[in-house]
Amino acid sequence: MSDALDASLRLVRAQVALVKRFDTSLSGLHGVSLADFTMLLRLGEAPGGRMRRVDLAEKLGLTASGVTRGLAPLERIGLVMRETDARDGRVAYAALTDTGRERLTDMLATAEQIAAETFAAPLWSKEDIGHLSALLTRLGGTGLPGHGAPPP
Amino acid sequence: MSDALDASLRLVRAQVALVKRFDTSLSGLHGVSLADFTMLLRLGEAPGGRMRRVDLAEKLGLTASGVTRGLAPLERIGLVMRETDARDGRVAYAALTDTGRERLTDMLATAEQIAAETFAAPLWSKEDIGHLSALLTRLGGTGLPGHGAPPP
DNA sequence: TCACTATGCTTGAGCAGTCAAGGATTCGTT
DNA sequence: AACGAATCCTTGACTGCTCAAGCATAGTGA
Numbered sequence: 001m002s003d004a005l006d007a008s009l010r011l012v013r014a015q016v017a018l019v020k021r022f023d024t025s026l027s028g029l030h031g032v033s034l035a036d037f038t039m040l041l042r043l044g045e046a047p048g049g050r051m052r053r054v055d056l057a058e059k060l061g062l063t064a065s066g067v068t069r070g071l072a073p074l075e076r077i078g079l080v081m082r083e084t085d086a087r088d089g090r091v092a093y094a095a096l097t098d099t100g101r102e103r104l105t106d107m108l109a110t111a112e113q114i115a116a117e118t119f120a121a122p123l124w125s126k127e128d129i130g131h132l133s134a135l136l137t138r139l140g141g142t143g144l145p146g147h148g149a150p151p152p
Numbered sequence: 153m154s155d156a157l158d159a160s161l162r163l164v165r166a167q168v169a170l171v172k173r174f175d176t177s178l179s180g181l182h183g184v185s186l187a188d189f190t191m192l193l194r195l196g197e198a199p200g201g202r203m204r205r206v207d208l209a210e211k212l213g214l215t216a217s218g219v220t221r222g223l224a225p226l227e228r229i230g231l232v233m234r235e236t237d238a239r240d241g242r243v244a245y246a247a248l249t250d251t252g253r254e255r256l257t258d259m260l261a262t263a264e265q266i267a268a269e270t271f272a273a274p275l276w277s278k279e280d281i282g283h284l285s286a287l288l289t290r291l292g293g294t295g296l297p298g299h300g301a302p303p304p
Numbered sequence: 305t306c307a308c309t310a311t312g313c314t315t316g317a318g319c320a321g322t323c324a325a326g327g328a329t330t331c332g333t334t
Numbered sequence: 335a336a337c338g339a340a341t342c343c344t345t346g347a348c349t350g351c352t353c354a355a356g357c358a359t360a361g362t363g364a
Contacts, residue, residue: 088312091312
């Protein structure tokens with residue numbers, strides 16, 4: 001097997017393990033999955049804490065229906081609310097509620113801790129993490145900005 | 153957000169994109185998913201082309217029931233057959249059929265090509281691929297051997 | 305103005321995996 | 335020899351996503 005295929009399969013494997021870790025902690029402490037957390041995080045990053053659902057899908061690498069299904073429980077428990085657009089009747093925004101913002105802060109702390117444990121020294125150096133991130137960014141999954149050197 | 157959390161989320165994102173690529177080509181050309189292909193590949197690597205189902209689960213990072221469900225369609229289409237153990241009545245082996253072996257060869261060629269395209273020069277150097285692989289191996293998902301330098 | 309097309313979103317059906325429970329078999333201890 | 339614990343596997347119920355279809359609204363060109 002080539003190195004490229006080997007790397008591909010390792011990537012799949014590593015992700016499964018990583019997601020499992022995050023899911024366990026996040027659901028234990030906050031009752032949300034990593035997917036839920038990521039949704040809330042991207043909403044939190046958006047101006048006004050709100051996005052069109054279709055844009056959220058793009059940013060998450062999901063389909064529109066995935067967003068509909070994923071947001072439903074978050075709306076039900078009051079972390080996210082639905083807002084409409086006065087100009088365009090087709091559009092529905094997803095917006096963080098105040099509760100959602102608060103809870104997100106706690107979740108973020110948990111997620112940061114898991115990430116820190118996962119990439120802990122001495123096994124992982126700061127350079128390793130940056131390098132991994134850069135390599136993964138090359139693999140794409142459009143929707144996220146790179147973080148390498150800006151063009152000259 | 154820390155670099156560690158950023159890398160974690162990028163890993164998830166990159167995997168989704170990668171899996172989508174493999175799934176599209178493999179299912180188009182051979183009617184199997186990446187998960188199916190990986191199952192067959194691991195079976196093919198095992199001595200005699202057969203493994204206990206529980207060991208296959210371990211190697212794939214799945215649960216036993218995931219293997220049961222995943223193998224079912226492969227048995228149905230004749231790529232994998234079930235074998236019993238004369239010594240231990242609890243055990244059921246999963247074994248590649250002759251057809252399975254042939255088809256696996258073709259699938260492997262396809263998978264190699266996707267991998268080669270994904271990690272094509274000039275964006276990716278041989279060192280990049282090796283480095284990525286090494287970093288991912290550190291992230292674990294036990295069951296696969298590392299491929300770094302052997303102990304002194 | 306009015307059809308046609310494009311966009312945003314939701315819904316039904318289906319697939320791939322999980323967990324929890326259960327059945328069958330084996331192992332270990334007395 | 336026999337009981338209890340452990341192992342291997344499958345099954346039912348569920349989750350979280352996909353695709354395809356459909357509905358409503360908006361934009362476009364004759």
